[in-house]
Amino acid sequence: MTVDAHLHLWDLEHGTYSWLSDAVAPINRTFALAEAEPQLREAGVDRVVLVQAAGTLEDSAAMFAVAAESPLVAGVVAWVDLLDPDRVGEQLDRWAEAGPLVGIRHLIHDEPDPDWLAREPVRRSLAVLADRGLSFDVIGVLPRHLEHAVALADELPELRLVIDHLGTPPVGSEPGEWGRLMGELGRRPNVVAKLSGLTTLGPSDRASADDLRPYVEHALDVFGPSRLLFGGDWPVSTLATPYAETMATTRALLDPLTPAERDEVLSGTARRAYRLP
Known part of the structure; x- marks a missing residue:
């Protein structure tokens, strides 16, 4: 079995996605599951996890509506207002009733405050997630984001x-702070990292398996295959490569592993991290 643990959908007629602009013109349109399905089948993907793409209730509700209609969807990483801890439980109840809620994400990298994750209301809300057995996806674009993830893992x-997109490694440069912080996260047993969104990195915004190999090898060293999971990041990844090429790049990076280790990255870790049915 292969699980793509990071797939986005959006409908511009019924939702607002402020980060979509002319800067990403090829993906500044509606993307539905029907468009992804043949590409997923061709790549050998059996199940997907839908991941929020906007900090709105409408975006999450749309994902649950798709999940209700498609057996392809194994789980949904939704959004709730983490700045309102007194109502987080109520929002989580709503999503749990709507479908296969497996985690929560917030676009922390779009927040002007790099310390947003350290705010007291956010920490209180994340404690509610922990009590309910839900995961939290961290988009670590800055070293500061990863520093807060280390502190959060301890707290x-x-x-x-x-850790989405492998914490955004500095493709084309020395691992530096990214490498050190990923090592710190690897020492926390409650942290896993996602091989997603990697082909769009690097100076040319298009990275090959050779470009990515040093960073993936480091992740394998510090996390091991049983704490890494695959995500295609469709359709954002299409800014660099078609889905089939994204999958081929991932398989090339995993080629040195044993079949059992590859299975962990391609399905086992996702099933455990998100408690998929």
């Missing part, structure tokens, strides 16, 4: 953290 050891 809430019952909360499963999923």
Whole structure:
């Protein structure tokens, strides 16, 4: 089985996505599951996890509506207002009733405050997630984001953290702070990292398997295959490569592993991290 643990959908007629602009013109349109399905089948993907793409209730509700209609969807990483801890439980109840809620994400990299994750209301809300057995996806674009993830992993050891896009490695440069912080995160057993969004990195915004190999090898060293999971990041990844090429790049990076280790990255870790049915 292969699980793509990071797939986005959006409908511009019924939702607002402020980060979509002419700067990413090829993906500044509606993307539905029907468009992704043949590409997923061709790549051998059996199940997907839908991941929020906007900090709105409308975006999450749309994902649950798709999940209700498609057996392809194994889980949804939704959005709730983490700045309102007194109502987080109520929002989580709503999503749990709507469908297969497996985690929560917030676009922390779009927040002007790099210390947003350290705010007291956010920490209180994340404690509620931990109590409910839900994961939290962290988009670590800046070293500061990863520093807060380390602190959060220590403060809430019952909360499963999923580091999206491998913490945004500095493709084309020395690992530096990214390498050190990923090592710190690798020492926290409640943290896993996602091999997603990698082909769009680097100076040319298009990275090959050779470009990515040093960073993936480091991740394998510090996390091991049983704490890494695959995500295609469709359709954002299409800014660099078609889905089939994204999958081929991932398989090339995993080629040195044993079949059992590859299975962990391609399905086992996702099933455990998100508690997929």
